[in-house]
Amino acid sequence: MYKIVLLPGDGIGNEVTASAVEIIKTVSKYFNVEIQLEEHLIGGSSYDKYGTPITDETLSACYNSDAVFLGAVGGFKWDNLPHQLKPEAALLKLRKALGLFANIRPAKIYRPLLDSSTLKKEVLENVDFIVLRELTSGIYFGEPRMFDDMHGLNTMIYHKEEVERIAKIAFKIARERNKKVTSVDKANVLEVSQFWRNVVHQVHKEFEDVQLSDMYVDNAAMQIVRNPKQFDVILTSNLFGDILSDIAGMITGSLGMLPSASLGTKYSLYEPVHGSAPDIAGQNKANPLAAIASVAMMFDYSFGLKSAANLINEAISKSLEENFRTTDIYSKGCQLVSTNEMTKSVIEKFEELFHSQAIGVFTL
Ligand code: NAD
Numbered sequence: 001m002y003k004i005v006l007l008p009g010d011g012i013g014n015e016v017t018a019s020a021v022e023i024i025k026t027v028s029k030y031f032n033v034e035i036q037l038e039e040h041l042i043g044g045s046s047y048d049k050y051g052t053p054i055t056d057e058t059l060s061a062c063y064n065s066d067a068v069f070l071g072a073v074g075g076f077k078w079d080n081l082p083h084q085l086k087p088e089a090a091l092l093k094l095r096k097a098l099g100l101f102a103n104i105r106p107a108k109i110y111r112p113l114l115d116s117s118t119l120k121k122e123v124l125e126n127v128d129f130i131v132l133r134e135l136t137s138g139i140y141f142g143e144p145r146m147f148d149d150m151h152g153l154n155t156m157i158y159h160k161e162e163v164e165r166i167a168k169i170a171f172k173i174a175r176e177r178n179k180k181v182t183s184v185d186k187a188n189v190l191e192v193s194q195f196w197r198n199v200v201h202q203v204h205k206e207f208e209d210v211q212l213s214d215m216y217v218d219n220a221a222m223q224i225v226r227n228p229k230q231f232d233v234i235l236t237s238n239l240f241g242d243i244l245s246d247i248a249g250m251i252t253g254s255l256g257m258l259p260s261a262s263l264g265t266k267y268s269l270y271e272p273v274h275g276s277a278p279d280i281a282g283q284n285k286a287n288p289l290a291a292i293a294s295v296a297m298m299f300d301y302s303f304g305l306k307s308a309a310n311l312i313n314e315a316i317s318k319s320l321e322e323n324f325r326t327t328d329i330y331s332k333g334c335q336l337v338s339t340n341e342m343t344k345s346v347i348e349k350f351e352e353l354f355h356s357q358a359i360g361v362f363t364l
Contacts, residue, residue, distance in 0.1 A: 133241025
């Protein structure tokens with residue numbers, strides 16, 4: 001039995017979490033996995049009730065979970081609160097408390113959306129890679145840090161165990177995919193990058209069935225838009241990953257299509273990349289597909305149910321093939337649907353695919 005803690009948060013976080021729950025229940029039913037769901041407040045909704053964006057109860061529920069699902073936090077209402085009380089402060093606290101050092105963002109375009117990206121169709125066809133970003137160290141956390149009228153200073157530092165643990169995750173993930181890791185750094189200029197590169201190559205000795213190559217970050221940025229098909233797993237540090245994952249995100253065409261996973265040694269958290277979208281909150285207009293694809297990642301990475309994850313992704317693809325579109329991905333000639341309708345369609349496609357695969361296995 002798995003225990004999933006749900007943190008819907010604010011705005012459309014609530015709507016897309018409701019969609020995620022529907023999918024979790026469907027997978028639980030068809031794959032015979034017992035799943036316990038426990039919901040807690042986070043962000044502005046937690047501040048309104050408890051005066052803090054995240055309570056100790058919410059944190060301890062997460063400590064007792066097999067996986068956490070987060071919707072999104074934030075909204076105009078809480079914009080003027082002191083920094084530590086803002087909804088977004090809860091995210092940083094949660095990620096730190098759970099030791100989530102590895103952030104995974106897939107860059108994959110569903111075939112029916114090939115025309116909605118700003119990149120050319122022929123460049124995007126069959127692109128399927130992930131950006132694995134180190135999330136809890138590097139220049140964003142390094143000390144000393146300061147600025148005054150005359151200077152500004154930050155420190156980019158990595159310790160051996162920090163590089164080792166993220167490199168191991170990269171190789172393990174690549175083993176389940178196309179067995180290729182591209183480690184991205186700036187070793188021609190930065191000592192910290194040369195160190196990163198050395199450690200990644202040491203770790204690689206345990207994973208020689210996986211192909212490893214190195215790439216400078218400036219070239220990687222160019223290659224992601226020039227020939228993204230060459231990548232399988234991009235492994236990189238916090239700062240470079242921040243930038244590269246956003247570039248890679250454009251491949252999917254819309255914020256509403258971008259899922260993510262953050263993993264630690266013990267805990268894992270899954271969330272759509274988008275925010276709480278106050279402009280469309282409460283209107284049943286939000287695209288639930290990023291949240292649904294985040295659930296697919298949960299079944300894959302936390303519960304080892306890759307077949308369920310694949311089925312969810314195929315069901316998303318089928319719904320798009322039938323031209324169902326929420327407002328953010330709508331184009332002429334398609335059928336405009338609400339959050340609930342899109343969710344319902346993905347569930348129907350999931351059920352159809354499940355039955356057709358089950359019959360296939362039976363016939364064989
Ligand atoms: P946003 O991602 O909420 O919205 C940006 C634009 O994209 C909006 O026009 C919105 O309507 C649209 N959009 C986003 N997700 C969508 C979806 N699933 N379906 C359809 N359209 C979608 O970013 P923002 O407007 O800069 O931020 C709003 C609030 O969210 C802020 O308070 C911000 O701090 C917070 N935020 C939270 C997270 C998080 O919880 N992880 C991430 C980013 C921003």
